[in-house]
Amino acid sequence: NVSEIAPLIAFAGVVLIVFLKNPKFHYFGSIIAGLGILFIGMDMMSTAMEPLRESETFISLITNFSNPVIGILVGAVFTAIIQSSSASVGILQALARSGLIGLDGAVFVLFGQNIGTCITAVLASIGTGREAKQTTIIHLSFNIIGTIIFTTVCLLTPLTTIVAGWSPDNAAQQIANMHTLFNVVTTLL
Missing domain, CATH: 1.10.287 (Helix Hairpins)
Structure with a gap:
C-alpha cells in the first residue's frame, strides 16, 4: 500500500x-x-x-442504467465534479468489489470517467493562449474518440468477457485491466 x-x-x-x-x-x-x-x-x-460508497442514491445512479450512454454520462459528470479520475475509478472498483456493478456495466462508467478527467485541463485552459486551448481540445478529443471506439467494441464483441477472464475472481482488477487497455490502445491509435 x-x-x-x-x-x-x-x-x-x-x-x-x-x-x-x-x-x-x-x-x-x-x-x-x-x-x-x-x-x-x-x-x-x-x-x-x-461516504459515497454508502449512499443509496449514488449507488443507484452508478449501477442502475440500461443505456451505455447514461453510464458514460454518469462517469463523466461524477469525475468532472470531483476532478479526480483516480478517486472515481477507486469508488467504481469498490462498488464492483461489493458486487453492486459488474464489468459489463462498469466499463461504460469507466469510459465516461476518462472523459470527465479532462475537466481539469478545460478549467486550466480558461484565459490561456491558443496552444493551451488546442492541447485541451486534443486531450478531450482523444478521450471522446477512445470512448466511442471502446463502447462500440464492447457492444459488438466479447471484449468485456475477455478482459473479465484475465482476473475472474477480482472485480477491481478487471476494472483496472480495462482502464489500462483503454488508455494503451487509445494512445496507440
Whole structure:
C-alpha cells in the first residue's frame, strides 16, 4: 500500500531539496516529493469519497442504467465534479468489489470517467493562449474518440468477457485491466 509510505517518500524528496545543493539532486528531490504528495492526496481523496460508497442514491445512479450512454454520462459528470479520475475509478472498483456493478456495466462508467478527467485541463485552459486551448481540445478529443471506439467494441464483441477472464475472481482488477487497455490502445491509435 503506497499510501502508507507516501509521507516518507514526500519527506525524502523535501530532504533532497532542502539539504543538497546539486541541481540534479534538487530536481530528483522535487520529483520524489511530488510523487509522495500525489499519493497522499489520492489517499485523502479516496477517504473523503468513502461516504459515497454508502449512499443509496449514488449507488443507484452508478449501477442502475440500461443505456451505455447514461453510464458514460454518469462517469463523466461524477469525475468532472470531483476532478479526480483516480478517486472515481477507486469508488467504481469498490462498488464492483461489493458486487453492486459488474464489468459489463462498469466499463461504460469507466469510459465516461476518462472523459470527465479532462475537466481539469478545460478549467486550466480558461484565459490561456491558443496552444493551451488546442492541447485541451486534443486531450478531450482523444478521450471522446477512445470512448466511442471502446463502447462500440464492447457492444459488438466479447471484449468485456475477455478482459473479465484475465482476473475472474477480482472485480477491481478487471476494472483496472480495462482502464489500462483503454488508455494503451487509445494512445496507440
